[in-house]
Structure formats: C-alpha cells, structure tokens
Amino acid sequence: MTIKTVLEAVHDAMQEEMRRDKTVFVMGEDIGARGGVFLATQGFLQEFGEDRVIDTPLAESSIAGVALGAAMHGMRPIAEIEFGDFIWPTINQIVGEAAKVRYGTQGKLNAPMVLRAPHGGGVRGALYHSQSVEAFFAHTPGLKVITPSTPYDAKGLLKSAIRDDDPVIFLEHKRTYRLVRGEVPDSDYTLPIGKADIKREGSDVTIITYGLMLHHCLEAAETVEMDDIDVEVLDLRTVRPLDIDAILETTKKTGKVLIVHEDNKALGVGAEVSAIISENAFEYLDGPVSRLAGPEIPAMPFAPPLEDMYMIDSEKIANSVRQLAEY
Amino acid sequence: MKIELPQVGESVTEGIIGKWLVAVGDKIEKYDPLVEVVTDKVAMELPSPVAGTLREIIAVEGETIPMGGVIADIESENEKAAPTTEDNPADLEPSSEQDKEIGTTGILLKDVAPVGPTGSGGIIDSASSKKGQNNGQNRGSRVIYSPAVTRLAEIHDINLEMVTGTGRNGRVTKKDLQNFIDSEKTSVDSKSIDQDDKKSSNTDSVRTEGTYPNVLANDEEKITLSPVRKMIASNMVKSATLIPQAWSLVEVNVSGLVELRNKVKDDFHKREKVNLTYLPFVLKAVSESLKEIPLLNSSWNEDSIILKHQINLGIAVAAPEGLVVPVIENADTLSISGLAHKLDYLTTRAREGTLTVSDVQSGTFTVNNTGALGSIASQPLVNYPQAGIITTEAIVKRPVVVNDAIAIRSMMNICLSFDHRIIDGEQASGFNRSVKDRLESMNLNTQIY
Numbered sequence: 002m003t004i005k006t007v008l009e010a011v012h013d014a015m016q017e018e019m020r021r022d023k024t025v026f027v028m029g030e031d032i033g034a035r036g037g038v039f040l041a042t043q044g045f046l047q048e049f050g051e052d053r054v055i056d057t058p059l060a061e062s063s064i065a066g067v068a069l070g071a072a073m074h075g076m077r078p079i080a081e082i083e084f085g086d087f088i089w090p091t092i093n094q095i096v097g098e099a100a101k102v103r104y105g106t107q108g109k110l111n112a113p114m115v116l117r118a119p120h121g122g123g124v125r126g127a128l129y130h131s132q133s134v135e136a137f138f139a140h141t142p143g144l145k146v147i148t149p150s151t152p153y154d155a156k157g158l159l160k161s162a163i164r165d166d167d168p169v170i171f172l173e174h175k176r177t178y179r180l181v182r183g184e185v186p187d188s189d190y191t192l193p194i195g196k197a198d199i200k201r202e203g204s205d206v207t208i209i210t211y212g213l214m215l216h217h218c219l220e221a222a223e224t225v226e227m228d229d230i231d232v233e234v235l236d237l238r239t240v241r242p243l244d245i246d247a248i249l250e251t252t253k254k255t256g257k258v259l260i261v262h263e264d265n266k267a268l269g270v271g272a273e274v275s276a277i278i279s280e281n282a283f284e285y286l287d288g289p290v291s292r293l294a295g296p297e298i299p300a301m302p303f304a305p306p307l308e309d310m311y312m313i314d315s316e317k318i319a320n321s322v323r324q325l326a327e328y
Numbered sequence: 329m330k331i332e333l334p335q336v337g338e339s340v341t342e343g344i345i346g347k348w349l350v351a352v353g354d355k356i357e358k359y360d361p362l363v364e365v366v367t368d369k370v371a372m373e374l375p376s377p378v379a380g381t382l383r384e385i386i387a388v389e390g391e392t393i394p395m396g397g398v399i400a401d402i403e404s405e406n407e408k409a410a411p412t413t414e415d416n417p418a419d420l421e422p423s424s425e426q427d428k429e430i431g432t433t434g435i436l437l438k439d440v441a442p443v444g445p446t447g448s449g450g451i452i453d454s455a456s457s458k459k460g461q462n463n464g465q466n467r468g469s470r471v472i473y474s475p476a477v478t479r480l481a482e483i484h485d486i487n488l489e490m491v492t493g494t495g496r497n498g499r500v501t502k503k504d505l506q507n508f509i510d511s512e513k514t515s516v517d518s519k520s521i522d523q524d525d526k527k528s529s530n531t532d533s534v535r536t537e538g539t540y541p542n543v544l545a546n547d548e549e550k551i552t553l554s555p556v557r558k559m560i561a562s563n564m565v566k567s568a569t570l571i572p573q574a575w576s577l578v579e580v581n582v583s584g585l586v587e588l589r590n591k592v593k594d595d596f597h598k599r600e601k602v603n604l605t606y607l608p609f610v611l612k613a614v615s616e617s618l619k620e621i622p623l624l625n626s627s628w629n630e631d632s633i634i635l636k637h638q639i640n641l642g643i644a645v646a647a648p649e650g651l652v653v654p655v656i657e658n659a660d661t662l663s664i665s666g667l668a669h670k671l672d673y674l675t676t677r678a679r680e681g682t683l684t685v686s687d688v689q690s691g692t693f694t695v696n697n698t699g700a701l702g703s704i705a706s707q708p709l710v711n712y713p714q715a716g717i718i719t720t721e722a723i724v725k726r727p728v729v730v731n732d733a734i735a736i737r738s739m740m741n742i743c744l745s746f747d748h749r750i751i752d753g754e755q756a757s758g759f760n761r762s763v764k765d766r767l768e769s770m771n772l773n774t775q776i777y
Contacts, residue, residue: 205503256476256502287476287502328496 005185008178010152011041011117014159015079017189019049022077025163028055029064029081029117038083039119039178065091065116069099069168072114077163085120085134085172092137099168100143113166115159119175121213121263122301123312126175131301131308133264138170139241139273145169145194146241150215152183154238157192165194174213181216197244199251203233206326207251209274210261211237214313218261221318230326240270248274249282256287257325261318266294288328293321329378330386331400333365333393342394343367344555345387355381356402363399366555370652370688371681380404390555476502484509556650567709571628574748575707577741578760582723584771585609586738592776600665604776607643607697608667610720610742613766614695615639615660621759625692627713628749642691642711643671645678646701652678653711655691664776699723699740708745716746716756718763740767 005013019025026049027042033056036043045054057064061082068080082088095116102112122131139146147162147169149155155173162169200215201222208218215236222232235251237243252258258278260271271292278290293313302308333343346364350356361373362382380402387399473481473488477500481488491508493500544550553561567573589604596604618625618639627634639660642653654674656662662670677683694711699722708717721741728737742763746756 256474284475284479287474328499328501 002184003187004182005152005156006179007149007152007155007173007181008039008041010156010185011159011173012043013185014156014163015042016045016048018077018160018163019045019053021189022163024075025077025079026053026055026071027079027081028057028068030057030059030083032056032081037081039175041081041117060090061087062090062094065094065099068114068116069094069102069112072099072112072168073102073110077113077115079115079117079163082116082118084130084132084175085118086129086132088116088118088134091116095138095144095168095170096141100141102143103167104143111166112168115162115165115169115171117159117171117173119178120172121174121176122308123176123213123263125305125308126301127303127308128300133262133295135170135172135240136264136269139270141241143167144241145239146172147194147239148172148174148212149238150174150177150200150212150236151181152185154192154198154236156185157190158194158238160189161191161194164191169194172212176213177216192238195239195242195244197247198236198238199233199247200236201232201234203231203255205231205255206257206259206322207233207235207255208259208261208318208322209235209237209248209251209271211240211270212263214261214263214318217313217315218318220315221322224315224319225322225326228323228326230322232322237270237274243270243274243277245277245281248277252278252282253285256285257328258286258290259318259321259325260290260292260294261313261321262292262294263313264295265297266292267297269294288325291321291325293318329380329402329404330398331362331377331402333387333395333397333399334374334377335395342392342397344558345389345391345393345399346371346555347389348385349373350376350382352382352385364555366559367685370683370685371556371649372685376402378402378404390553390558473500474502477505480505480509486512554649560650563712564709567712571710571712572748573710573745574753574756575743575745576753576756576760577705577743578764580740580742580764580767581728581737582606582740582767582770583738584769585767585774586723588770588772588774591772596665596668596776600669602668602672604664604668605671606699606720606723606740607695608664608671609770609774610697610763610767611641611643611656611659611667611671611695612662612664613763613770614693614718615641616766617759617762618693619660620762621755623751623755624716624746624759626715626750627692628715628747633750636692638690638692640690640692642688642694642714643674644694644696644708645675647678647681649681652683652688653691653694654678654683654687655689657690664774693717695720698743705741706743708743710745710747714747715750716744716759719743742767 015027019027027045029037031038032042033046033051033054036045042054064080064082068078071078082091099112099114102110118134120132120134124131135146135148138144145162145165145167147158149158159171162171201219203222208222210218215234218234222234225232233251233255235247260274262270264270271294275290275292278286295313296311298311301311343365346366348363349361356362356376356379358377358379359375362376363374365372365374382400383403384401386401387393387397393399477488480502486505486509488500491500491505494504495501585606589606589609593604622635625636625639627636638658640655640657641659642655645652645654654677656667656670656674659667674683674687677687691711691714693714694717696708696717696719698706698719702722704721704724706719706721708719710717719742721743723738723740725736726739727734728739730737742760744756744760
C-alpha cells in the first residue's frame with residue numbers, strides 16, 4: 002500500500018493500463034506536452050509517444066467522436082474533457098451514438114471507450130469550472146457513469162472502466178484531486194462497476210452519497226455521533242448502474258435515509274435512489290427518504306460567500322441527519 | 329393568532345400558567361407582559377409576541393402546559409382585516425377535562441426537548457408519564473406509524489399503543505419500538521421500570537388531585553396553591569419518591585473563619601459594597617471538595633451515572649413567593665470575593681423576583697444556608713436530579729474539648745443528603761470531611777481575593 006492522491010491514482014491507472022494493453026490510448030486538450038491541466042497525463046507523451054498520447058484541437062464533439070470511432074474499430078480510447086463544464090458538445094456523440102452502438106448493431110459492434118472529466122465545485126471556479134454533469138448521462142441506458150471519491154476507488158474503477166467493453170463516463174471531482182489521500186495497493190487490482198461501498202457502518206440513519214460529498218458526510222457522521230446518532234454512510238461509487246441491492250440493504254437496516262449530492266436536487270441521482278427505496282423497501286421506512294442537494298439555481302456563483310452557500314458542507318449534512326434521526 | 333408557550337430554557341419542558349396580566353378584549357402592544365409563567369426553574373412574565381387584542385385565554389391560571397402548547401389567541405393587527413375562519417366552537421368547549429387534554433396534546437408537543445443524557449430534561453410528568461401508556465390513543469385518529477414500525481409491530485405482535493414515542497410530535501420511531509421489544513424480552517427488569525414509571529406519575533397527582541376531602545370543617549380554611557407552591561411540591565415529591573436519600577451530619581470548628589470574617593467584613597463592605605457573609609467561604613470549600621470527590625457532582629441516569637465536569641452550585645434562597653434556587657456557574661473558578669458578589673446579585677434578584685431562566689438552570693449541586701434561619705441541624709431533600717445537597721447550620725459558641733481541656737469554640741454543623749444509588753457512606757463521609765477540613769483550616773491567612 003502507498004498513500005496516493007486521487008489525481009495520482011487516476012494517473013497511475015491510465016499509465017498501468019497503457020503499459021498492459023497496446024490498444025489503450027489517451028486523447029484530449031493539452032494532455033500531451035502539457036501533461037493535462039491537472040497533470041493527470043504527466044510524462045505520458047515521453048513514455049508512450051504521440052501516437053498514443055494525442056493533443057486534440059479545442060473541439061469536444063470531435064474528441065468524443067474520434068474516440069467513439071476508434072473504439073468501434075477495436076481500440077480502447079480514454080478521452081479527456083478538460084472540464085466537465087465543456088462536456089455538452091459531446092452529448093450527440095455520447096448519448097445519441099455511443100450509448101446505442103451495441104443495441105443498434107444487435108451486438109455486432111461495441112464501443113469500449115472512457116470519457117474522463119474533472120467536475121464539481123468548491124474550487125472558486127464559478128459558472129464554467131464547477132458544474133455537476135452526472136445526472137444528464139446517468140439518465141441514459143447504455144452508458145455507465147462512475148463518480149469515485151477516494152484514490153483506492155478511483156484507480157480500481159478507472160481500470161475497470163478501461164477494460165469495460167462499453168462506453169463509461171468517468172467523473173473525477175476536481176476538489177478531491179489533491180485534497181483526498183488514501184492507501185492504494187501497489188499491485189494490479191480492479192473494482193467492480195455498479196457496486197456501492199459502505200464507508201462507515203451505523204444503525205440509526207443512512208447517508209447515501211458519492212464523490213466529494215462522501216468526505217463531508219463522513220465528517221458529519223462523526224459530528225452527530227456526539228448527539229448519539231449512529232450513521233451509516235453508503236458510497237454509491239457508480240451512479241449508473243446503481244447498486245440497488247446495497248441501497249435496499251442499508252435502508253432495511255436503518256429505516257431512515259438521507260441522500261446527499263452536490264448536483265441540484267430536482268430529477269437528480271437522489272430522486273432515483275429515493276424512488277428505488279420507496280418502490281422496494283417501503284415497509285422498512287421509519288422516516289421520509291430525504292435529500293440534501295445543491296440549490297435550484299442555474300450555476301455556481303462566483304462570489305466566494307455565495308459559493309459557500311451553494312455547496313453542501315458537513316454542517317448542513319449534520320443538521321439534516323439530526324432532523325431525520327429525530328423524526 | 330394562536331400564542332404558544334415558547335421554549336424558555338434548555339431543559340425546561342413545561343410551565344404552569346400564572347396570573348394573566350391582560351383581560352380578554354384588552355388591547356396589548358408587542359412585548360408587553362401577557363401572562364406569568366412558572367417553570368420548574370423560575371417564574372417569569374411572558375411578553376406578547378404581537379400587538380393586537382386578546383381574543384381568548386386558552387390556558388387558565390394554574391394549568392400545566394408543555395412548551396409549544398397554545399395558551400391564548402390574540403387578534404393581531406394584521407389579522408384584523410381578514411376574519412378568521414379557523415375558530416371551531418366545538419374545539420373551544422371541551423366536554424370534559426380529558427377531552428381537552430387529548431386535543432391539546434396532539435398539537436402541542438412539538439419539538440419538546442428530549443430527555444438528555446444529563447437527565448436534566450427531566451421526566452415530562454403531565455405530558456408523558458401520565459399518558460405514557462397510551463400516547464398513541466391520545467393523538468387520536470391522526471396517529472400515523474411509519475411502515476417500518478408497523479412491520480416490526482406485526483412481526484413481534486405488539487400493540488403500538490403501549491409504546492411511548494420519542495420522535496417528533498411523539499411519533500413512535502423504529503428505535504422506540506426496538507427498545508420496547510428489547511425491554512419486553514427482559515421482563516423482570518421491565519417490571520421494576522414500570523414501577524418507576526408509576527412512581528413518577530404519582531408525583532403528578534400531587535399537582536392535579538387533592539387528597540383531602542372536599543368538605544371543610546368550620547375550623548379549617550383552604551388555601552389555593554400558587555403556581556410556585558405547586559412547582560415546589562412537585563419537585564419535592566420527585567426528590568422524595570425518585571431518590572433514595574441518606575443523610576449525614578458533621579460538626580465543624582469554624583473559630584478561625586469567624587475570626588477572619590470579623591476582621592475583614594467591614595473593610596470588605598466599604599470596598600465592595602456587598603456584605604461578606606459566611607456563605608461564600610462555605611461555597612468555596614464545597615466547590616473545592618466537589619473537585620476532590622467528583623462523584624457528588626453527578627446525576628443518576630437509570631443505567632449509568634452522569635458525571636458533571638462543571639461545578640454549578642445552586643443556592644437555596646427564600647424568596648417572597650417561595651423557595652428558589654439560583655445557580656452560580658463554575659463556582660470553583662471564583663474567589664471568595666467573587667462568590668460574595670455573585671451571591672449578592674442572585675439573592676437580590678431572587679427577592680425582587682427578577683431571576684431569569686439562565687440564572688436558575690444547570691445546577692449540579694445545591695447549598696442551603698439553613699443556619700441563617702437559626703437551625704442547628706436539618707435534613708434537606710436532594711434537588712432532583714442532582715446527587716447531593718449540603719446545609720450549613722447556625723454558628724454557635726459551644727464548649728468543646730481541646731487537648732483534654734474544655735474550651736469555647738465557634739461551632740457549625742453541616743448536613744449532607746445524598747443519592748444513595750450514586751454515593752455510599754464512604755464517599756459521603758469523605759466529602760463531609762473534606763468540607764470540614766477546608767472550613768477548619770480557614771484563618772486570618774486565608775485569601776479573600
């Protein structure tokens with residue numbers, strides 16, 4: 002085990018997969034000579050050469066389109082969208098095409114591609130460097146959407162995403178990149194896509210979350226421990242497909258579920274989790290399935306105090322947990 | 329606008345309505361005193377939250393109301409324009425006392441502070457103990473159990489009306505039910521708990537039911553209980569029935585202390601403008617001894633003892649309307665001079681009746697200077713839920729044997745009542761000895777500042 006940051010875990014996962022499999026290559030804006038804006042591909046150009054480390058023009062639709070075409074012809078591209086905020090031009094290639102390749106060709110073709118993007122706020126990035134994009138892709142059958150929260154999960158899941166035979170959207174929260182450190186095995190390992198992980202066991206209230214929010218939730222769980230509230234924290238890790246078994250199991254255990262995400266509330270991941278619970282575990286509920294999520298405003302504000310108000314933090318989570326526990 | 333009894337202190341759960349200061353039909357300004365409210369800690373005047381006209385008094389003098397309970401209806405100035413439609417005559421005329429309680433309990437018990445680990449939240453006597461066994465019924469047809477509770481109750485074949493809810497609005501939570509099921513399993517234990525519950529509900533009867541025949545003889549007179557009297561009665565019954573108390577007395581030779589005080593008291597008064605009585609010296613000794621034997625500074629909590637790290641001394645004061653116990657917080661951090669000032673401030677306010685809730689809450693141990701009234705020995709009742717109370721008796725000159733000779737010394741008795749569940753004779757005697765040693769060692773060298 003070595004202590005790594007999320008960024009190092011992402012870097013290592015891609016590097017090891019490129020060394021392992023010649024069909025794996027990376028492409029994106031500034032990922033070659035510059036090593037990526039966050040340095041996720043630092044040193045790749047020197048090690049793998051410009052055939053496998055491709056600096057692209059500033060045109061996200063073509064990044065996704067080229068990757069999709071390569072994937073349909075036997076390559077395993079990892080396409081990087083510099084910021085999740087710039088992912089919208091890829092919607093046609095990803096939602097309209099990549100998601101439907103296997104189904105539309107009756108299994109004759111498939112698209113083993115990964116679209117990586119740093120996303121999320123809390124970095125003073127304002128409108129164009131803070132967006133949460135997971136719900137848009139998670140709505141689409143045919144895609145997998147992964148939102149890791151720790152270095153261990155990031156590396157294991159990114160490797161699985163690269164080895165997966167269908168398109169995967171891999172969303173790394175940029176605030177976790179250098180802030181979150183954790184142990185990562187030195188040997189090769191993968192983690193199953195679609196498996197949630199209990200990050201903290203408890204009996205009174207469950208928090209279901211993913212990405213950066215996991216860390217705030219764990220902090221809140223510690224805080225309310227002083228109020229004698231025992232919190233279980235389930236990290237979804239993958240928001241499509243959702244780990245329905247894990248969601249139901251923890252619901253049945255505590256009977257009280259709070260879903261926390263940074264993305265805004267309406268029609269988000271929390272709505273789906275909540276619906277799954279009420280459809281399948283109604284008779285186990287001891288309180289309303291509750292959501293704590295970003296506000297319904299169009300974008301992350303630029304002013305720091307407003308951004309702080311927008312972001313969910315451990316204090317807000319602790320208050321919600323207390324309310325639910327008391328119910 | 330319905331006026332609710334506001335939450336007035338961290339551990340206060342209910343109040344007794346005192347005198348209404350405004351009559352129905354009278355105009356009232358915002359923040360004008362509306363009604364006197366007596367809680368188990370303090371009496372206060374509740375200010376009106378709005379300006380308007382008092383339309384109806386819902387809680388009459390002497391009635392016990394949980395925090396959040398509706399006590400009056402004021403037609404606020406904003407409201408006047410639009411006539412209210414919510415007044416339902418049937419609601420206003422309860423057919424019996426019982427009906428009325430059902431009605432109010434349903435709406436009132438919102439966000440009542442749960443009984444904290446300190447126990448200071450106390451047993452919510454009238455609201456829960458009395459009806460604890462049928463809380464569900466009291467909430468009438470509107471009671472809704474969560475799916476999890478319904479399911480568990482079916483599996484274990486439990487009548488949910490037997491379960492006391494601690495959730496919001498008295499909801500039965502899954503945890504409540506699980507605890508109930510667990511306690512049913514250990515039926516032997518649960519029987520003794522039941523008895524405890526019954527005991528606590530007995531305390532309530534003191535307040536609500538007279539035990540004396542209603543017909544008075546010619547030479548008898550009935551005095552109606554004031555809210556403060558009722559509250560004192562309830563607290564004393566709680567102490568006497570819930571706490572198994574033991575008692576101990578020691579003699580203290582306070583000759584050195586008397587000499588010291590006589591020497592400095594006039595100067596002290598000139599300089600500080602407050603009297604230097606013996607009590608600050610006693611408070612100093614008691615708080616230091618509580619530090620030495622912390623078990624005396626605690627509360628019994630069913631299956632555990634809660635040790636209090638803060639030493640907050642309650643001081644029993646005879647106020648005009650009855651006993652009050654203002655509190656000196658962190659008494660161990662104050663000098664004798666500081667204690668004298670604090671004492672003067674609190675006793676003055678107690679006598680003026682201007683104590684606030686913060687002056688009387690969070691006491692952890694009580695000191696009662698019964699000697700001021702001439703007593704030489706008394707058996708105090710522990711101030712529930714504390715673990716002990718100590719009295720200081722009158723200082724009298726007495727012949728005592730010193731070095732096999734008779735000598736005249738200033739002697740004082742101190743008496744300790746304590747919760748025998750928490751403290752045994754050994755710690756109690758140790759505590760008494762500690763206080764005694766500290767008082768006896770006071771002399772002209774003792775620092776006042």
